[in-house]
Amino acid sequence: MTATSLVDFQxxxxxxxxxxxxxxxxxxxxxxxxxxxxxxxxRYVKANSRLSALERLELYNRQYWFxxxxxxxxxxxxxxxxxxxxxxxxxxxxxxxxxxxxxxxxRNLGSQLETWLxxxxxxxxxxxxxxxxxxxxxxxxxEAFDGExxxxxxxxxxxxxxxxxxxxxxxxxxxxxxEYPVDDLVIAVHKGRVRAEAASQAMQGVAREPRHAIPxxxxxxxxxxxxxxxxxxxxxxxxxAEYAVLQALREGETLGAALALAFTAGAVExxxxxxxxxxxxxxxxxxxxxxLPQNSASGKMDEKVKR
Amino acid sequence: MPGNRFxxxxxxxxxxxxxxPHYEHIFSRRPVVDWFEIISENFMVDGGRQLKMLxxxxxxxxxxxxxxSMYFGSAQPADREHMRRLKTLVKRTKTPWLTDHLCWGSxxxxxxxxxxxxxxxxxxxxxxxxxxxxxxxxxxxxxxxENVSSYAEFHxxxxxEWEFLTEVVERADCGMxxxxxxxxxxxxxxxxxxxEYVNFVPAERVAQIHIAGHxxxxxxxxxxxxxxxxxxxxxLYARAIERTGPVxxxxxxxxxxxxxxxxxxxxxxxxxxxxxxxxxxxxxTAEIAEAGARR
Numbered sequence: 001m002t003a004t005s006l007v008d009f010q011x012x013x014x015x016x017x018x019x020x021x022x023x024x025x026x027x028x029x030x031x032x033x034x035x036x037x038x039x040x041x042x043r044y045v046k047a048n049s050r051l052s053a054l055e056r057l058e059l060y061n062r063q064y065w066f067x068x069x070x071x072x073x074x075x076x077x078x079x080x081x082x083x084x085x086x087x088x089x090x091x092x093x094x095x096x097x098x099x100x101x102x103x104x105x106x107r108n109l110g111s112q113l114e115t116w117l118x119x120x121x122x123x124x125x126x127x128x129x130x131x132x133x134x135x136x137x138x139x140x141x142x143e144a145f146d147g148e149x150x151x152x153x154x155x156x157x158x159x160x161x162x163x164x165x166x167x168x169x170x171x172x173x174x175x176x177x178x179e180y181p182v183d184d185l186v187i188a189v190h191k192g193r194v195r196a197e198a199a200s201q202a203m204q205g206v207a208r209e210p211r212h213a214i215p216x217x218x219x220x221x222x223x224x225x226x227x228x229x230x231x232x233x234x235x236x237x238x239x240x241a242e243y244a245v246l247q248a249l250r251e252g253e254t255l256g257a258a259l260a261l262a263f264t265a266g267a268v269e270x271x272x273x274x275x276x277x278x279x280x281x282x283x284x285x286x287x288x289x290x291x292l293p294q295n296s297a298s299g300k301m302d303e304k305v306k307r
Numbered sequence: 308m309p310g311n312r313f314x315x316x317x318x319x320x321x322x323x324x325x326x327x328p329h330y331e332h333i334f335s336r337r338p339v340v341d342w343f344e345i346i347s348e349n350f351m352v353d354g355g356r357q358l359k360m361l362x363x364x365x366x367x368x369x370x371x372x373x374x375x376s377m378y379f380g381s382a383q384p385a386d387r388e389h390m391r392r393l394k395t396l397v398k399r400t401k402t403p404w405l406t407d408h409l410c411w412g413s414x415x416x417x418x419x420x421x422x423x424x425x426x427x428x429x430x431x432x433x434x435x436x437x438x439x440x441x442x443x444x445x446x447x448x449x450x451x452x453e454n455v456s457s458y459a460e461f462h463x464x465x466x467x468e469w470e471f472l473t474e475v476v477e478r479a480d481c482g483m484x485x486x487x488x489x490x491x492x493x494x495x496x497x498x499x500x501x502x503e504y505v506n507f508v509p510a511e512r513v514a515q516i517h518i519a520g521h522x523x524x525x526x527x528x529x530x531x532x533x534x535x536x537x538x539x540x541x542x543l544y545a546r547a548i549e550r551t552g553p554v555x556x557x558x559x560x561x562x563x564x565x566x567x568x569x570x571x572x573x574x575x576x577x578x579x580x581x582x583x584x585x586x587x588x589x590x591x592t593a594e595i596a597e598a599g600a601r602r
Contacts, residue, residue, distance in 0.1 A: 004463060006430050007382035010414040010423075017419055044426075046460045048498060050526040056459040059527065060421060067420055101418040104376040104389045105348050148353035172354060194327055197349045199532065199561035200375045200408070200422060231356040 017060045020093050027058040071106040078189040079134045081212035083125030091123045110139050133178045137186045140174035144226040144233045147172030150291040163256030167249050168293040174226040181222040183235045313482035313514045319555035323574045332567040342369040344557045351392040370400045374407035380425040380435045381411040404449040406484040424457035427464040427471035436478035451482030451514040456492035456530035469504040482514030487543040492521050495528045505543050510550040519559040533562035535573050548580045
């Protein structure tokens with residue numbers, strides 16, 4: 001047996017540990033090139049008196065999948081309810097096989113899910129658009145749960161605003177334009193859940209998600225904000241105009257340009273616009289959504305865009 | 308036995324892992340606990356509930372950070388974003404030392420989120436020690452590395468695990484988090500004498516000890532952290548303490564987590580060894596013999 005370089009050893013083992021399990025949650029026995037998995041395992045893993053090289057490697061293969069499937073299921077229980085348990089299992093394995101974790105934290109496992117589902121609608125069950133909306137809301141929940149809190153606007157900041165001012169939204173505020181009003185469904189499935197923590201022990205299996213009866217969800221364009229208030233994540237429906245203003249502010253538009261976007265369709269009488277804007281800003285300020293833009297390079301307030 | 312630069316925190320006594328199911332008990336009852344160990348990765352976030360809870364804990368308790376994804380043994384350079392976030396957390400907690408595992412878990416930017424065992428080679432010794440030194444220099448606090456439980460051994464290995472661990476900590480000039488349950492689990496899975504391991508490692512580098520429970524299957528043992536500590540593990544702990552003197556000790560209980568009091572009481576069983584190491588060994592040995600005779 002020739003010694004392998006450490007990095008080559010790790011590439012080989014990582015590939016083997018991440019091979020999808022069989023339907024019986026066992027390690028595959030044959031590789032795509034026709035070699036047996038036993039022979040592959042014996043190349044670098046020792047057998048002992050009780051376990052073959054394959055069986056020892058299989059322990060890690062199973063742990064890998066149990067751990068990441070468990071973490072993924074925990075973040076997307078409503079998606080599982082929408083697509084059904086069996087299809088969700090297939091979706092999970094296909095997605096995680098295509099997008100293994102690229103982060104030191106399991107928190108980011110679902111970061112590519114929306115894009116992947118969009119490219120693989122056949123994996124998203126009978127109502128792919130509903131499934132994608134659900135996945136978007138559940139990922140937004142992850143982002144809102146532990147997103148950054150920046151200093152909110154002070155009364156002095158607000159007094160100094162004019163139409164050329166630029167504002168920012170709290171990083172934890174997530175804005176979504178959805179085809180379906182899936183927020184009620186997600187809230188119902190998430191009720192009473194506590195996000196799990198990382199730990200250093202092995203896992204023995206993946207807990208089964210209870211079945212949820214999914215009501216009919218009619219298609220209706222819905223604007224939604226997920227945000228954190230006093231440490232809890234809330235879901236707030238927005239009007240189209242409100243969404244447009246918030247989205248424009250997030251994208252760096254001036255206050256004047258953002259507000260102009262809100263009333264382009266003429267849906268709001270001109271006489272009502274000022275009152276509506278006042279009401280929005282009052283609500284957003286109360287919820288602590290508004291803050292000043294930061295210079296991303298220095299982390300300091302960017303004085304040029306502040307006013 | 309006096310403290311030294313690796314176990315100079317003898318007054319830390321016995322800690323337990325900070326876990327979400329115990330938050331309510333901790334905040335409402337404010338139990339007396341020597342210190343809490345936190346899993347660093349659970350708090351390397353930008354905001355939200357976890358950080359708020361941590362700040363409340365820090366107001367009242369000492370906290371030591373334990374990581375699960377630094378992967379000292381990964382052959383490629385450390386993730387700078389991970390290091391940056393870890394240092395931010397270190398400043399927040401003021402952890403007196405920091406621990407993570409002697410293992411690998413990522414390659415080419417892909418993470419397995421597991422504590423994978425290393426081949427015990429000289430190349431691995433050099434690369435792992437270099438990574439530990441890099442992390443220690445960057446974080447500017449003492450680092451101690453933990454032996455992992457494992458289920459596989461490799462043809463490439465050129466030494467025993469305890470020789471490998473010793474070589475790594477000597478070359479990195481770092482401390483050691485000796486997990487006596489992991490030693491026991493690996494000894495059963497790889498058929499070696501766990502006491503030989505405990506007797507071999509450099510006692511003066513043991514900065515902290517982990518104790519935990521595990522799950523026995525027909526052909527192997529899994530390190531599940533979901534049971535009380537068994538007597539053979541207490542025996543290893545007793546011997547370790549006899550060699551090291553009082554060392555901060557932490558009970559890990561991560562799954563099927565019982566009440567706070569149950570976890571804390573299990574951890575406090577270590578007290579008899581910490582107070583008088585030699586007497587503790589004798590008592591423990593007698594208890595184990597008695598328990599064996601009853602079975």
